[in-house]
Amino acid sequence: MPAPPSHQYKHPHPAVAVDLVIFTLQDDALQVLLIERGLEPFQGQWALPGGFVRINEGLEAAAERELREETGLSQNYLEQIGAFGHPDRDPRERVISVAFYAIVSADKVALQAGSDARRVAWRPWRDLPALAFDHREIIHAGRSRLVEKMHRTTIALEFLPSEFTLTELQRVFESVQGDSVDKRNFRKWAESLSFIRPTGKMRRGGQHRPAALYRANAKALLPIPNAATETKTAAVESARKAEQASAYRKGYEDALAAMHRSFTESEKALLRSINSR
Amino acid sequence: MPAPPSHQYKHPHPAVAVDLVIFTLQDDALQVLLIERGLEPFQGQWALPGGFVRINEGLEAAAERELREETGLSQNYLEQIGAFGHPDRDPRERVISVAFYAIVSADKVALQAGSDARRVAWRPWRDLPALAFDHREIIHAGRSRLVEKMHRTTIALEFLPSEFTLTELQRVFESVQGDSVDKRNFRKWAESLSFIRPTGKMRRGGQHRPAALYRANAKALLPIPNAATETKTAAVESARKAEQASAYRKGYEDALAAMHRSFTESEKALLRSINSR
């Protein structure tokens, strides 16, 4: 039985969309950006922002486009959660959604309803309204990824401006994992990190002792990322710039995390002393 | 500017495929099932088994179908790696591939070329031939997931028959992570696991001391999985049975792993003493 010669695949194609779980930190709580749908199906219900993938657009590119349309931001942390494809998750037609999560800083975003949304709002992930489609499931999957990743990498810094205090960083951890951590232990751990350093500056404010400002210093670790490009030997040379930058960044973070894990305390101390020269 | 009323999304749809990274253990090495393509594009090159998703078929269902077609097996461990969607990863047309990895026992599979494959073969993941599409990248992503998951969950057991010796289990770890581990430390660790227990039976063979046989005992930990279903409160009630079973199983394993992590040594000892009654 000869195989059909159809390179032009003739079965009906499903639609492919991207959905975005956009996380931010507000009021010391992890919040998710939701839109109130202006159109059927699920009109009037809350949902994740998202949209269909254009026929010549990469998945990450589509996610970045949606993020930009929704928040006006680009150059943010963006990572794929996975594909969600139950046959009837969308009542219109078969839609397979590739979900991403992003991290943005709430104060940089001016929320504004778009053409397909009545309202846009941040909602704490612990207190979500009824959601359209399988979006609750997607948000939960996204948060699991986020929590896990936060312990292995530096993405916690994505929630903060470039200069931050240790207390602010601690708040990020507490808010994301929904649990409090010991201040002294946290600071000890933070000091052991090779990729954040005090700037020498202070943040004054409130009626209390001023706090030292820190800054991420990727520079000192730059030689490492090459190791992470090993996975990139693959075909697909024509990937979009943005996708490459994003992939590079992730590889970098992973390599950094791996490196960090594999260092002993004494090596870290050595590294720190080198960095601070 | 009113939004277009098009519920019938009119842009061209991409094709959606599933690709499978089927892992097995053979000759003490982690191997991947590859097929030699009988059709263009990439005719004559090695590639992952896979195929297009049918219009009313869930993603996991499609992956299971492909696994069954390729190996004759069902009821295997199957987990999504993610979506791969560079616009030109397939020269024919836009194809978005959702990749899964599966774990099978090599001796249960009778390799047999199908209609679209000239040959089928196991290939060690460290020594892959040139691969079609972005399949090398997919395999690497799959292995990373596998290695990480093996440390957090019980999937190592998926490579083994229901009764196994500790040395066999150790071989799984060594083969998958491509690195040797200390026998005594490994056995200490294995003993601390609450989900495997000696059966009292022995495996005799070879001219050496017989080895104690172990078996996974999920039973003792059954109350836990309910906690993991919390994520399932979502919509999408009509999911296929197989997908549900699979999701349940993953939730179970994750919960088990989380539980295991959070136990102290003394609690584990207590648990073991209870289990062995």
Place this chain on the structure above:
DNA sequence: CCAAAAGTGTTCAATCTACACCCATGG
């Protein structure tokens, strides 16, 4: 008796956890 794999304990270093008080500032 020999080859081959099964089985077993201890020590040391690193890491994690718990825990309570003094410090600098603004009002």
Place this chain on the structure above:
DNA sequence: CCATGGGTGTAGATTGAACACTTTTGG
């Protein structure tokens, strides 16, 4: 001067890594 958040050290438990020899079997 006082309220507020910033900042610090230590001891005990747990974990992870390194390391060598005895036991049981089949041939």
